[in-house]
Amino acid sequence: MTYVGQALPMPDAVQRVVGTVPFVLDRHVPGMVHGKAVRSTQPHARLRGVDVERARRAPGVLAVVTGQDLVAADGIDPFFGVQRPDQPALAIDKVRYAGEPVAVVVAETMAQATAAAELVAVDYEPLDHVVDPVEAMQPGAPVIHDAWPDNECGTYALHRGDVAQGFAEADRIYEATYISPPASHVPMEPFVCVATWLHDGRLELWTATQAPHFVRPELARMFGLAPRDVRVRTANLGGGYGAKGHVKIEPMVACVAKVVGRPVRMALARDEVFLTVAKHGAHVRVKTGVTSDGTITARELELVYNAGAYAITSPAGAGQGLTRAPGPYRIPNISVTSTCRYTNTVPACPFRGAMTSQVCFAYEAQLDEIAMDLGIDGVEIRRRNLLRDGDTYATGEVMHDLHYDELLDAAAAAVDWDRPLAPAPEGMSRGRGLALMIKSTLTPSRSEARVELHADGSVTLFHSSIEMGQGADGTMMQLLADALGVPPDAIDLPFPDTDTTPFDTTTSSSRATSSMGAATHDAAANLKQELARLAAKHWETTPDRVGVDDGRVTFEGDALSYAELLTAVDIDHVTATGVFQSEGGMKGLDPLNVQGKVSVHWHQGAAAVEVLVDRDTGHVHIPHCHGAAYAGRVVNPLRVKQQNEGGAIFGLGPTLFEELVYSGGQLTNPNLSDYMIPSIVDVPERLSSTAVEGDDPHAEMHGVGEMCLPAVAPAVASAIARATGVQLRRVPMTAERVLRALEGVDDEQDR
Amino acid sequence: MDIGDDQVVFELNRRQRRLRVSGDETLLATLRETFGLTSVRGTCGIGICGTCTVMVDGKVVSSCLMLTRQAAGRAVITAEGLVEQGRLDEVQEAFVDCGAYQCSFCIPAMTLTVRACLDERPDATVEDVREYLAGNLCRCGTYPQILDAAARLVRQEPDADDGASVRRVGPDTDGGDSGLDVAAG
Numbered sequence: 038m039t040y041v042g043q044a045l046p047m048p049d050a051v052q053r054v055v056g057t058v059p060f061v062l063d064r065h066v067p068g069m070v071h072g073k074a075v076r077s078t079q080p081h082a083r084l085r086g087v088d089v090e091r092a093r094r095a096p097g098v099l100a101v102v103t104g105q106d107l108v109a110a111d112g113i114d115p116f117f118g119v120q121r122p123d124q125p126a127l128a129i130d131k132v133r134y135a136g137e138p139v140a141v142v143v144a145e146t147m148a149q150a151t152a153a154a155e156l157v158a159v160d161y162e163p164l165d166h167v168v169d170p171v172e173a174m175q176p177g178a179p180v181i182h183d184a185w186p187d188n189e190c191g192t193y194a195l196h197r198g199d200v201a202q203g204f205a206e207a208d209r210i211y212e213a214t215y216i217s218p219p220a221s222h223v224p225m226e227p228f229v230c231v232a233t234w235l236h237d238g239r240l241e242l243w244t245a246t247q248a249p250h251f252v253r254p255e256l257a258r259m260f261g262l263a264p265r266d267v268r269v270r271t272a273n274l275g276g277g278y279g280a281k282g283h284v285k286i287e288p289m290v291a292c293v294a295k296v297v298g299r300p301v302r303m304a305l306a307r308d309e310v311f312l313t314v315a316k317h318g319a320h321v322r323v324k325t326g327v328t329s330d331g332t333i334t335a336r337e338l339e340l341v342y343n344a345g346a347y348a349i350t351s352p353a354g355a356g357q358g359l360t361r362a363p364g365p366y367r368i369p370n371i372s373v374t375s376t377c378r379y380t381n382t383v384p385a386c387p388f389r390g391a392m393t394s395q396v397c398f399a400y401e402a403q404l405d406e407i408a409m410d411l412g413i414d415g416v417e418i419r420r421r422n423l424l425r426d427g428d429t430y431a432t433g434e435v436m437h438d439l440h441y442d443e444l445l446d447a448a449a450a451a452v453d454w455d456r457p458l459a460p461a462p463e464g465m466s467r468g469r470g471l472a473l474m475i476k477s478t479l480t481p482s483r484s485e486a487r488v489e490l491h492a493d494g495s496v497t498l499f500h501s502s503i504e505m506g507q508g509a510d511g512t513m514m515q516l517l518a519d520a521l522g523v524p525p526d527a528i529d530l531p532f533p534d535t536d537t538t539p540f541d542t543t544t545s546s547s548r549a550t551s552s553m554g555a556a557t558h559d560a561a562a563n564l565k566q567e568l569a570r571l572a573a574k575h576w577e578t579t580p581d582r583v584g585v586d587d588g589r590v591t592f593e594g595d596a597l598s599y600a601e602l603l604t605a606v607d608i609d610h611v612t613a614t615g616v617f618q619s620e621g622g623m624k625g626l627d628p629l630n631v632q633g634k635v636s637v638h639w640h641q642g643a644a645a646v647e648v649l650v651d652r653d654t655g656h657v658h659i660p661h662c663h664g665a666a667y668a669g670r671v672v673n674p675l676r677v678k679q680q681n682e683g684g685a686i687f688g689l690g691p692t693l694f695e696e697l698v699y700s701g702g703q704l705t706n707p708n709l710s711d712y713m714i715p716s717i718v719d720v721p722e723r724l725s726s727t728a729v730e731g732d733d734p735h736a737e738m739h740g741v742g743e744m745c746l747p748a749v750a751p752a753v754a755s756a757i758a759r760a761t762g763v764q765l766r767r768v769p770m771t772a773e774r775v776l777r778a779l780e781g782v783d784d785e786q787d788r
Numbered sequence: 789m790d791i792g793d794d795q796v797v798f799e800l801n802r803r804q805r806r807l808r809v810s811g812d813e814t815l816l817a818t819l820r821e822t823f824g825l826t827s828v829r830g831t832c833g834i835g836i837c838g839t840c841t842v843m844v845d846g847k848v849v850s851s852c853l854m855l856t857r858q859a860a861g862r863a864v865i866t867a868e869g870l871v872e873q874g875r876l877d878e879v880q881e882a883f884v885d886c887g888a889y890q891c892s893f894c895i896p897a898m899t900l901t902v903r904a905c906l907d908e909r910p911d912a913t914v915e916d917v918r919e920y921l922a923g924n925l926c927r928c929g930t931y932p933q934i935l936d937a938a939a940r941l942v943r944q945e946p947d948a949d950d951g952a953s954v955r956r957v958g959p960d961t962d963g964g965d966s967g968l969d970v971a972a973g
Contacts, residue, residue, distance in 0.1 A: 054876075054880050054892070055880060056826060056866070056867040062826075148812075225837065225891070225893040225925065225927050226829070274891060276893060307833050507890070679887070679930065709834065709925070710836050716922055716925055717926075717931045718918060724932055
């Protein structure tokens with residue numbers, strides 16, 4: 038029986054549907070009290086004082102904790118940030134965005150804490166603010182962090198070939214700027230964390246996180262503890278999409294719990310989730326030179342990302358954007374610069390398709406503009422320029438395991454690219470578009486797995502990849518079932534807990550299937566070696582003469598199940614560990630000319646759409662959307678389909694209507710009424726996907742969490758352009774923007 | 789029925805319940821905090837997202853917008869309550885069979901909305917179910933599998949060629965598309 042390749046249900050499918058699968062939101066700790074943040078009303082201001090007296094006297098209130106309390110407390114470094122520790126757990130001396138936590142009111146009940154939070158009075162001295170990253174780069178712009186006077190938060194560049202020469206060889210040169218605004222991840226489960234200081238001085242956190250092994254060392258550093266003295270416990274995660282990576286509300290909750298001396302729970306309200314993290318907005322200028330047959334001779338890109346008020350992952354993220362910006366094309370002369378800039382907006386962090394959607398929108402929308410201008414078919418111009426095995430990418434890497442031809446074929450075929458379009462209804466225009474994307478994965482990174490085989494034949498797989506709906510647990514279960522020859526239902530997978538489950542860098546970057554999958558395989562192989570050793574002892578032979586397969590050990594016609602073997606040798610359980618470690622990455626490379634192996638492998642995806650544009654209202658309707666991803670080897674086809682098609686649906690939001698709107702430095706739409714995400718009525722009538730597998734049955738597995746998302750926006754933009762002749766260079770392509778474009782109003786200058 | 793200043797009696801998952809509750813407590817808070825019914829989940833706070841959906845006298849309501857006192861004398865059903873004598877409701881079974889779950893935060897609420905649709909419209913179509921679900925948001929994008937489950941429930945099996953294809957490219961295979969039974973497992 039082979040389980041890899043089958044659409045098995047998740048191990049806890051019934052609990053997921055009934056509602057009994059545990060979330061951190063359900064977690065209660067004895068003695069627990071509740072915290073509610075008081076948030077800055079100013080986008081940028083000096084803190085002259087925080088008057089907490091009225092709140093402190095309110096019913097049920099135990100304490101009101103401010104940034105100054107953290108400064109005064111022994112044993113707390115109140116600043117955190119894995120890449121740049123610039124973020125205070127609570128604002129100290131200054132606030133840098135409207136919505137930043139200034140104080141936390143702690144009370145016996147959440148209702149009491151929420152009511153008392155209204156009573157905290159904050160005295161601000163307003164400062165000039167900036168919300169646009171390009172404005173934040175200009176001389177004289179407000180300085181958000183004194184240590185970074187030009188608001189710099191990550192800067193990278195790369196250059197290959199001779200761009201000036203390449204443009205000189207071009208028949209045509211195209212140049213435009215493509216704009217993506219900040220957006221919000223909107224995991225349905227809010228940020229929630231319970232922090233308990235144990236009597237022995239250890240810190241225990243229950244937290245809704247994608248990254249327990251980032252949270253542990255960072256919290257340990259803040260409190261001067263050994264990492265082992267911080268325990269990070271998790272449960273099923275109610276959506277992450279990047280929002281819950283790295284370190285988010287844990288420092289605030291742990292600091293408050295330390296000051297108050299009680300276990301503190303904070304479960305954020307929806308507006309606070311909007312005010313915690315966002316997607317990087319970006320301005321991407323692309324200049325491309327082509328010969329008259331559409332061959333790219335040179336490309337120059339200038340990326341400016343909006344980091345928001347604090348660094349989080351922006352210092353490295355600028356580099357990720359850099360290496361993903363050229364597009365999956367053979368470009369002999371290329372120059373890219375990429376920078377993240379602080380602004381007085383919600384801090385940005387990776388957002389499903391991280392740093393990639395913004396650049397993919399730019400390079401793919403422009404390639405289609407070029408194709409239309411030159412009268413070349415959209416598939417054909419891509420085929421003429423595609424990156425193929427043996428080609429050198431902009432990073433200097435010689436590429437292999439590339440599958441863009443298959444992805445392009447699949448995307449084009451799915452929307453009947455070569456057939457005439459059906460006529461559009463009265464007042465509507467119909468068009469098709471497609472796009473490709475390339476994305477690096479987190480490199481280097483490490484995953485460890487530990488397998489325990491028990492004397493009753495059951496197996497426990499300890500691993501720290503977070504199950505957040507993508508199917509990490511079920512994937513590992515299927516891989517392990519095959520590797521050990523045991524039925525999937527013999528395998529238990531406890532939730533990640535840094536005291537008991539081994540190290541995994543993080544659950545992000547579409548890396549769990551490939552990296553934790555490899556660690557699981559390694560652990561299974563090591564377990565089988567150990568079983569061979571035990572069986573050899575039992576049969577008084579040597580391990581090399583023992584077979585270990587299909588859940589049994591065999592020797593010269595004798596066979597024992599694993600359980601029988603353990604019983605025979607009187608051992609309660611056998612344990613083995615496995616490791617995956619990738620090498621390479623940006624570290625050690627010249628940040629101002631990134632050349633080297635930046636990614637252990639490259640994620641490859643595509644999207645194709647058919648659109649109907651209502652010429653009277655500007656409304657864009659999408660009757661068909663297809664996503665295609667390179668998967669290497671599919672472990673569970675239903676999970677892959679859900680990642681590909683769910684990712685495409687997710688991508689429709691920022692493409693058509695999702696945007697965080699600021700006015701006067703205030704986020705105006707931090708709620709699900711004014712900030713809409715795709716609902717079931719937004720799903721295209723036809724939604725389909727293709728998972729391309731490798732040539733080799735043992736091809737390396739690739740994660741597919743983000744592959745179909747980034748290409749959705751440029752595919753829609755080019756479909757609109759083909760349908761109507763108007764080119765949109767800003768997402769979301771709302772009905773209003775499309776209508777203005779149809780009416781010839783320049784939308785670029787409207788804000 | 790309201791029996792005194794702060795006591796409320798109502799039926800919860802077919803059992804009579806009596807409790808003392810303040811006038812401003814939401815049904816969401818009572819169900820989660822007093823009764824430990826974790827399938828009911830608050831997330832938007834304004835009745836938009838649908839994850840706190842419960843059935844009250846057979847109609848779906850957002851429990852974040854209803855006060856517990858308003859449930860007095862009425863019958864409340866949560867997703868846990870769709871399970872009777874250890875048996876899943878047909879809606880829950882269809883969701884499990886069709887893989888209609890990812891992170892699953894929103895899913896129990898979805899099953900209640902589908903149940904209400906089928907109860908109110910015995911001849912419901914997939915389109916009816918879709919319309920009912922317009923107020924239940926899922927950020928993972930599990931909607932296709934939810935519609936598959938709806939199709940099964942209204943006896944319109946999902947279109948067989950509307951699914952994903954897995955394509956193996958290489959000398960050891962025919963290189964062609966193979967259909968995927970999305971309801972497998």
